[in-house]
Amino acid sequence: MANSTPTAAEATPTAPGHRGVTMADVAKAAGVSRTAVSFVLSNRENASISEETRTRILEAVQALGYRPNAGARALASQRSDWYGIVTEIVTAPFAVDIIKGAQDQAWLDRRFLLIAPSDQADAVGPNKGMEDAAFEKLLEQRVEGLLYAATFHRPVHVPKSANEVPTVLINCFDADGKLPSIVPDERAGGRVAVEHLLQAGHKRIGVINLDPNIPAAVGRLEGCREALAEAGLELDPDLIVAGYATADGGYEAACQILDKYPAGEGRPTALFCLNDRMAMGAYDAIKERGLAIPQDIAVIGFDNQELIAAYLRPKLTTVALPFEEMGALGVQTLASLTAGQPIIAHQQMVDCPLLERYSV
Amino acid sequence: MANSTPTAAEATPTAPGHRGVTMADVAKAAGVSRTAVSFVLSNRENASISEETRTRILEAVQALGYRPNAGARALASQRSDWYGIVTEIVTAPFAVDIIKGAQDQAWLDRRFLLIAPSDQADAVGPNKGMEDAAFEKLLEQRVEGLLYAATFHRPVHVPKSANEVPTVLINCFDADGKLPSIVPDERAGGRVAVEHLLQAGHKRIGVINLDPNIPAAVGRLEGCREALAEAGLELDPDLIVAGYATADGGYEAACQILDKYPAGEGRPTALFCLNDRMAMGAYDAIKERGLAIPQDIAVIGFDNQELIAAYLRPKLTTVALPFEEMGALGVQTLASLTAGQPIIAHQQMVDCPLLERYSV
DNA sequence: CTCGGTTACTAACGCGCGTTACTTCGAGCG
DNA sequence: CGCTCGAAGTAACGCGCGTTAGTAACCGAG
Numbered sequence: 001m002a003n004s005t006p007t008a009a010e011a012t013p014t015a016p017g018h019r020g021v022t023m024a025d026v027a028k029a030a031g032v033s034r035t036a037v038s039f040v041l042s043n044r045e046n047a048s049i050s051e052e053t054r055t056r057i058l059e060a061v062q063a064l065g066y067r068p069n070a071g072a073r074a075l076a077s078q079r080s081d082w083y084g085i086v087t088e089i090v091t092a093p094f095a096v097d098i099i100k101g102a103q104d105q106a107w108l109d110r111r112f113l114l115i116a117p118s119d120q121a122d123a124v125g126p127n128k129g130m131e132d133a134a135f136e137k138l139l140e141q142r143v144e145g146l147l148y149a150a151t152f153h154r155p156v157h158v159p160k161s162a163n164e165v166p167t168v169l170i171n172c173f174d175a176d177g178k179l180p181s182i183v184p185d186e187r188a189g190g191r192v193a194v195e196h197l198l199q200a201g202h203k204r205i206g207v208i209n210l211d212p213n214i215p216a217a218v219g220r221l222e223g224c225r226e227a228l229a230e231a232g233l234e235l236d237p238d239l240i241v242a243g244y245a246t247a248d249g250g251y252e253a254a255c256q257i258l259d260k261y262p263a264g265e266g267r268p269t270a271l272f273c274l275n276d277r278m279a280m281g282a283y284d285a286i287k288e289r290g291l292a293i294p295q296d297i298a299v300i301g302f303d304n305q306e307l308i309a310a311y312l313r314p315k316l317t318t319v320a321l322p323f324e325e326m327g328a329l330g331v332q333t334l335a336s337l338t339a340g341q342p343i344i345a346h347q348q349m350v351d352c353p354l355l356e357r358y359s360v
Numbered sequence: 361m362a363n364s365t366p367t368a369a370e371a372t373p374t375a376p377g378h379r380g381v382t383m384a385d386v387a388k389a390a391g392v393s394r395t396a397v398s399f400v401l402s403n404r405e406n407a408s409i410s411e412e413t414r415t416r417i418l419e420a421v422q423a424l425g426y427r428p429n430a431g432a433r434a435l436a437s438q439r440s441d442w443y444g445i446v447t448e449i450v451t452a453p454f455a456v457d458i459i460k461g462a463q464d465q466a467w468l469d470r471r472f473l474l475i476a477p478s479d480q481a482d483a484v485g486p487n488k489g490m491e492d493a494a495f496e497k498l499l500e501q502r503v504e505g506l507l508y509a510a511t512f513h514r515p516v517h518v519p520k521s522a523n524e525v526p527t528v529l530i531n532c533f534d535a536d537g538k539l540p541s542i543v544p545d546e547r548a549g550g551r552v553a554v555e556h557l558l559q560a561g562h563k564r565i566g567v568i569n570l571d572p573n574i575p576a577a578v579g580r581l582e583g584c585r586e587a588l589a590e591a592g593l594e595l596d597p598d599l600i601v602a603g604y605a606t607a608d609g610g611y612e613a614a615c616q617i618l619d620k621y622p623a624g625e626g627r628p629t630a631l632f633c634l635n636d637r638m639a640m641g642a643y644d645a646i647k648e649r650g651l652a653i654p655q656d657i658a659v660i661g662f663d664n665q666e667l668i669a670a671y672l673r674p675k676l677t678t679v680a681l682p683f684e685e686m687g688a689l690g691v692q693t694l695a696s697l698t699a700g701q702p703i704i705a706h707q708q709m710v711d712c713p714l715l716e717r718y719s720v
Numbered sequence: 721c722t723c724g725g726t727t728a729c730t731a732a733c734g735c736g737c738g739t740t741a742c743t744t745c746g747a748g749c750g
Numbered sequence: 751c752g753c754t755c756g757a758a759g760t761a762a763c764g765c766g767c768g769t770t771a772g773t774a775a776c777c778g779a780g
Binding site: 022023024034035038039042044068069071072073075076077078 | 737739
Binding site for chain 1: 427428429430431432434435440453456460463464467472473474475477496497499500501502606607608611637640641644647665667668671672673
């Protein structure tokens with residue numbers, strides 16, 4: 001301000017922050033070398049810059065509206081501070097939460113998260129190549145690490161290019177068993193759900209199952225059986241009904257259970273629905289029969305699909321899938337990997353917390 | 361392959377695509393200058409490279425697993441091919457769809473979409489600064505254009521830095537009236553909804569309203585009145601009930617309407633719910649009274665919140681908010697702006713299509 | 721044989737920045 | 751006074767690439 005020499009660069013002084021202000025412009029304005037500016041802006045430890053010139057430089061930065069060029073910085077320093085995540089953003093109410101968790105954590109670490117879409121992951125469709133392209137694009141940006149997130153817990157095949165930088169899988173695991181992964185602890189989740197029902201006094205519990213082969217079903221059911229076993233109970237095979245993972249599927253499965261047993265005579269007093277969408281359908285089946293939730297029949301879900309669980313009437317008690325936590329943990333794991341630290345655990349499992357609402 | 365000179369760069373020949381393969385490496389491997397490689401890879405028109413060396417270069421690219429460095433390329437060419445979008449990814453089942461639309465379109469245009477989070481937009485909370493930081497971060501990446509997306513249709517204040525590059529608002533509009541925006545055509549949407557009810561023979565229609573002051577409510581109600589007027593009907597003020605934009609709010613509003621009019625005596629035969637969450641609550645109110653949807657009372661929603669609308673029983677007929685289309689249009693608009701073309705329309709309105717399911 | 725005009729390239733600069741090696745200057749010390 | 755040493759800064763290189771100006775070889779016309 002005091003002795004700022006007007007330069008050509010200040011063509012539009014009323015609009016600071018106009019594009020193309022470089023460190024050289026700042027240096028000229030402050031009357032120092034470009035190196036000095038660089039030292040100040042990167043807060044170098046052992047650089048000796050007097051307090052006076054330091055503030056003069058910072059003033060010039062402010063006045064000109066200088067903004068560093070991330071690309072140039074990455075080029076010169078050979079590090080980008082970027083991570084990449086590829087995920088099916090499409091059908092995915094879940095993927096969003098993973099992204100949010102990852103992005104918030106990245107933001108805390110002063111890193112930037114690049115997001116690339118991959119439409120259907122293992123699609124047979126025409127865009128099988130999209131996923132490879134997504135990885136490719138991210139690597140062109142010279143990301144320092146990669147995250148791969150699936151919308152439901154399952155084994156996946158990841159493009160080979162993922163081997164070029166540290167890569168962590170979220171909500172899925174490497175079918176080839178190489179890459180580290182972060183998954184929900186389905187077993188513990190199933191256990192916590194059923195323990196909650198037991199504590200509420202229920203002894204006869206119906207289960208509305210998913211496709212029995214997917215990891216989620218296997219784990220949750222295992223946890224369910226564990227909890228029952230500890231209470232000296234067993235799961236009645238007649239009370240497990242599988243259905244499509246939709247509200248309609250849940251409705252039909254619930255009907256099947258409720259219609260098999262008249263009131264009192266062996267009818268379960270609680271239903272463990274392996275996901276919230278099915279619980280939504282179960283609600284209808286129960287209400288149709290004039291039964292009250294939770295007085296006549298308690299219902300517990302799984303997933304905590306907010307839009308459903310928090311808006312059903314009564315609000316659904318459920319076990320939450322820890323998407324945000326997994327996203328955050330993914331970034332943390334990536335950070336330690338890119339820092340050169342060894343892989344701590346090949347597969348990290350994250351707890352699924354119980355969310356008590358009003359259906360138990 | 362034939363006469364490839366082994367170089368130090370081929371340290372790990374079994375792992376092509378290892379990091380740090382540069383154009384110079386490719387040039388050396390192909391026995392040409394770096395310039396020649398650059399010409400081939402960027403498909404220059406008036407560069408004369410013989411077909412022979414051309415294929416030799418491409419072979420070297422393949423063999424070494426060369427991958428361009430996007431940052432360096434942006435630095436040299438002074439253009440980045442990147443757009444940025446800042447949005448509240450948080451609470452936002454909607455923002456996701458906007459992002460998807462934008463990202464798919466960007467992908468088609470061979471551009472990359474950088475996503476920055478902005479937690480609560482006009483939050484009073486501690487992270488008011490986050491939004492500015494998001495813009496700042498994106499500008500540091502030298503994005504060529506910016507998108508700003510809100511989760512519900514409303515006026516917004518955008519940080520001044522948005523003026524430095526072309527900026528388009530999506531699902532919101534500039535409170536200062538400067539920036540171009542893309543919003544849903546709420547009025548036409550309300551009209552289409554009510555026309556659909558009229559066509560189904562309904563003449564007495566109840567409206568479950570949102571906060572009457574927000575743009576969505578204003579527009580949708582206006583469209584509703586238009587449709588009625590064209591049929592020679594009027595909206596009975598007694599049949600408009602506002603509530604909180606939740607399932608509970610919808611439940612209470614529906615109760616109020618249904619309890620005021622006993623069957624036959626002026627009870628509406630259809631409910632127009634201004635969003636799907638409220639429709640969800642209205643379903644419960646209707647079912648509780650032993651009425652059937654749509655036989656006794658038809659219900660139509662707005663928003664097409666997939667997780668609700670497609671899973672309610674019966675599935676909800678609703679008017680969709682065109683998030684993906686708005687996202688895509690945003691990128692298209694940005695493309696024309698960055699190409700130097702003038703602003704076509706200050707505010708572009710996108711149609712809200714009717715989705716017929718089973719509740720009317 | 722010379723000369724203009726192509727074809728097929730290459731040398732060299734600069735994008736904006738981080739970083740290393742070097743210079744300059746004044747204070748302190750024997 | 752001569753010397754060293756730290757403080758305060760600067761010149762210059764290179765990151766990987768796009769791009770312009772230029773060069774060398776060849777070819778046909780005069």
